[in-house]
Amino acid sequence: MDIIPQLIVNSIIAGAIYSMVALGFNLIYGTTKFFDLGYGALAAVGGYSVFYFYKGLGLNLYVAIILGILISGAIGLIIYRLVYAPLRKRKSSGMVLLVAALGVMTAVQSIVAILFTSQFQTLSRSAGNEAVYNIFGGVITQTQLIILILGLLIMAAIGLMFRYTLFGKAIKAVGDDEEVSKIVGINTVKVIGWVFFIGSAIAGLAGILVGFDTGIEPTMGLSLLLKGVIASIIGGIGNVYGGVLGAFLLGFIENFGIWQISGEWKDAIAFGVLILFLLFRPQGILKL
Template sequence: MDIFAQLLANSVIAGALYTLITLGFNLIYGATKLINMAHGAVAASGGYIVFFLTQTWGWGMIPAVFAGVLGAGVLGAVLDWLIFAPLRRRKARPPVVFTASLGAFTVLQAFLAILFGAQFLALLPAEAADTVSVGGALITSVQLATMGLAALASVGFFLFLRFTTFGKVVRAISDDEEVAKMLGVNTDRIVRIVFFIGSAVAGLAGIMIGLDTGIQPTMGLFIIVEGVIPSIVGGIGNMAGGVIGALLLGFAENFGIWFIPSQWKGAIAFGLLTLFLIFRPQGIMGRK
């Protein structure tokens, strides 16, 4: 096993996970200007749905993953319907909407802990991890799938936003919701769908984390921080920037531990964030 190749592989794997989180986060931010804290808990819920379906109802892994992704999407849409849409209609200012999303995050996390307990749960038995060797680096099949899905999701989001009518409408809402509404766009419906898609991708991220390492109610916080940092680094709300930021964070963390002990991963992430906030606050792709 070649250390450099392994670190390279680990960077891309981490970047792929962050990409899945950031894509949904940025999509929702782009359409609503909401820093959606609930995103992390929605992602965790995806993992728990898979756990429940496979362990309690005995579903196969593939259908359970589909159900988990769908379930997370529905959960996001429900949150929009119950909380964010009423606030939007009232033209609540960003701090209010943010605080509500933080509350939703807290409620969901507590709910998961009550239902499933606070302990760490594995979605896959440890012996199920089969590894392949790619250019001297060992990669599990789950990690391989994560990279494939992240690439697929990035390209899918790009094509979808660029070339479909729906994508154009989302961009129009992102530019100016009022004008879009005046032009006859049913913004509420579009935003609901945006929440569904963004949350479904988040659920996928939660499931892939669960398959790779495991799930825990508190994972949502980790997910939101690891989604927010690439988003700022890339330029908040910018989809391509988010992907670049996610990969950059993956590389910084994994190559950083070449020089300093691995438990300082979090500090490296924050260091990267700090550098960008000081020297390029608008992010890599952001416009001032």
């Protein structure tokens, strides 16, 4: 039973990574009702931006991280303006938007692979030598602790934004009914643009932190996105708090699920849980 504390810590670490992805994804989905598959690729954009500025150009780490986050946000906004906004204006179907988003993800991944090659890279200069902390018998690294704290802070910030700012209320209004929001004078194009910027910036940050924890590769966004989507569906698609809850639940299910069986089953367990929720509780644990 000595393993239980570490299993709990492992589950929390995994949940923290998934929650960061789910946060941005749910912010976008909750506002636009659009399954943005291209979102995952922005994690790679963030990671590779830091790789370029920090390891390539030798810039200060914090400057590189800020640039990485801003670039991810900016590219997310540009993609929205150039691809998704025109399609939405044309009242394109959900399938068209989904295919467009798939195209965006493939294109962004390919561009990253051409610029940086598809070789796996690490962002950390001291890979394997970072500080490690013992929490109630479980071991967690400094990077993993940062992921956990930042994820919770971002969730809190988004919650406060929704509750206490006009902008947050505008986002909720657009999410509830875009047409009525326009009628009451909300600039929905601007609001949605900002939502894409913020959501993409969060994706970029997730990619950066995963890059420090394990590493980066051009296709890293797809697996992160899938786990973020599963977490969102489990927790309540479009619900920012639900996504976080679903992420931690997924982390626990995966790690405890493979406790007594082979690790090869991890993905099968995750997708199995997704199917169960889609069949029996499609609205998730917390409704939108």
